[in-house]
Amino acid sequence: MKTAVNTATAPTLALAIADFKEITKARLAISVVFSSLAGYLLGAEQIEGVSLLLLAFGGYCMVGASNAYNQIIEKDLDALMKRTQNRPIPSGRMSVNKALFIAILLTVLGVVSLYVLNPKTAMFGAISIFLYTSCYTPLKTKTPLAVFVGAFPGAIPFMLGWVAATNEFGIEPGTLFMIQFFWQFPHFWALGWMLDDDYKRGGFKMLPTGKKDKGTALQIIMYTIWMLVISVVPAFGFTGRLELSIPAAVIIFLMGMVMLVFAFLLYERRDNVTARKLMLASVSYITLMQVVYVIDKFI
Incomplete structure (x- = not known):
């Protein structure tokens, strides 16, 4: 029993x-x-x-x-x-x-x-x-x-x-906030691009122009650039105790460029396959960027 x-x-x-x-x-x-x-x-x-x-x-x-x-x-x-x-x-x-x-x-x-x-x-x-x-x-x-x-x-x-x-x-957590703030736009708009038909069934308005068009892709490019700029700002000594070495900044910049390449490809192709690649690249970026920051502090 x-x-x-x-x-x-x-x-x-x-x-x-x-x-x-x-x-x-x-x-x-x-x-x-x-x-x-x-x-x-x-x-x-x-x-x-x-x-x-x-x-x-x-x-x-x-x-x-x-x-x-x-x-x-x-x-x-x-x-x-x-x-x-x-x-x-x-x-x-x-x-x-x-x-x-x-x-x-x-x-x-x-x-x-x-x-x-x-x-x-x-x-x-x-x-x-x-x-x-x-x-x-x-x-x-x-x-x-x-x-x-x-x-x-x-x-x-x-x-x-x-x-x-x-x-x-202060400036340090404010900078961390801005990095993740700008990152979310290419990430969620790439996701919204992939799932646009499904989102529309639920009545959700996720894409900035409401369409999978060049306007949306252009905004993805712009926010990716801002994310990339903010991510390497700590290497220039403007962010208090939040510091980043030049080698670490170069690594983060190169990782961000991968996202930016996919953003430009989405502008050119405007298809779900590229949007998915951008979304996956964004997930990898935010994780690896944080790992690089932490490792850079302790070495």
């Missing part, structure tokens, strides 16, 4: 874990936590294991809460799109009340964890949830400017790590 109960429980538990990962967008949350930890390592004069754990846990909770609120608000629209119709709420596997409980619990745990680090970190974490759910999410069906609004909460994690380590906000 015990064996039968255990056999029945195992798939149920596995499904519950899978749904939790889906409602919190685990892969996205982990990438955000990675950015926060990179920012912490850049800002910290002395690395503390407990602080890293609090930042990682609190960061995941905050991102997970934002994504859960988002899926609650967009449940009816998610049901219209192929890439989202199997999410826990539109598929019927999770009730709205359960999702809301998860979102509220994660919000409380996240804010408390980050507050233990310092109040500024908790404040920025709370601001990111508010902007994502109350501004970015409802604007997605109304105006392409939603991507601009969403870039603010999306740019907070890299900066958040520095604030968590120093309890200060």
Whole structure:
């Protein structure tokens, strides 16, 4: 009898874990936590294991809460799109009340964890949830400017790590914020280009011109250039304690040029294949750029 109960429980538990990962967008949350930890390592004069754990846990909770609120608000629209119709709420596997409980619990745990680090970190974490759910999410069906609004909460994690380590906000975390802020435009517009038909089923306005045209591609090029410029500015001594060696700046510049090449190719070809390559290049860039920054600090 015990064996039968255990056999029945195992798939149920596995499904519950899978749904939790889906409602919190685990892969996205982990990438955000990675950015926060990179920012912490850049800002910290002395690395503390407990602080890293609090930042990682609190960061995941905050991102997970934002994504859960988002899926609650967009449940009816998610049901219209192929890439989202199997999410826990539109598929019927999770009730709205359960999702809301998860979102509220994660919000409380996240804010408390980050507050233990310092109040500024908790404040920025709370601001990111508010902007994502109350501004970015409802604007997605109304105006392409939603991507601009969403870039603010999306740019907070890299900066958040520095604030968590120093309890200060200045030119250094401001620079980290700007790097990730400008990066989001080519990344999300490339993604929006690939998924344009599906987004339109849900009524989302993700591309700046509303079309997969040269105007959108040109804006992708411009924001990629700004991202690249800001990424290497710390090599010129204008950003306080946030420093970057010339060799590291060259490496980051070359990585950014890969993105820029794909942006120009998208302008020329205007196809989904190139948009996908740009999106993948952007994911590689933001991760490797942060790794280079951290390694450069410690060598």
